[in-house]
Amino acid sequence: MAGLGQFSLHEQALAGGQAEEPLVDAVRTALSSAVGSNAPPIPEFPDTESRLKYLRWLGGLSERLKRQKPDWNVRKEFLQTIWYESRRSGLDPALVLGLVQVESNFRKFAVSSVGARGYMQVMPFWTRVLGDGDAGKLFHMQTNLRFGCVILRHYLDREKGDLYLALGRYNGSRGKAPYPNAVFGAKRNWEISVA
Structure with missing residues (x-):
């Protein structure tokens, strides 16, 4: 599990290891398509x-994320991609933001002691299973967020909707409370009312 406090630029992320396991074709297709995409998704409404709800969400969370990502364009692209990829995978964007906070503290180039990479600390074996094995692609924002969201959705489906167990599987700590509880706690930082 990644630490919950602020990281210095030289600290490693402390993600656990996701386990390599057989994938259903839908997961393989979704992840493979992420590797080939370079442009951030454009939301459609x-x-x-x-559209107004989305813009209120974007504006509210942009202020909260300003410390981690001071540049408006970087923040906007990051939040836009989080929104798109989480919704595409049927996940709550606040949950995904909480997971990113716990896993990498919003550091694009975070690397854990077990080799997990990027915002959502995706293990390099996923690129070998799904494509050319270039783990460097996991530092590409959309690729990392798509992989992370699809992997979490895959684990949620395997755990029959039990988010606690799915988060444990994502982190490699299935059945242990600290990691899921940390993500649930961080999720509260990113919940926003847009009604």
């Missing part, structure tokens, strides 16, 4: 009210 069915109506004006949905």
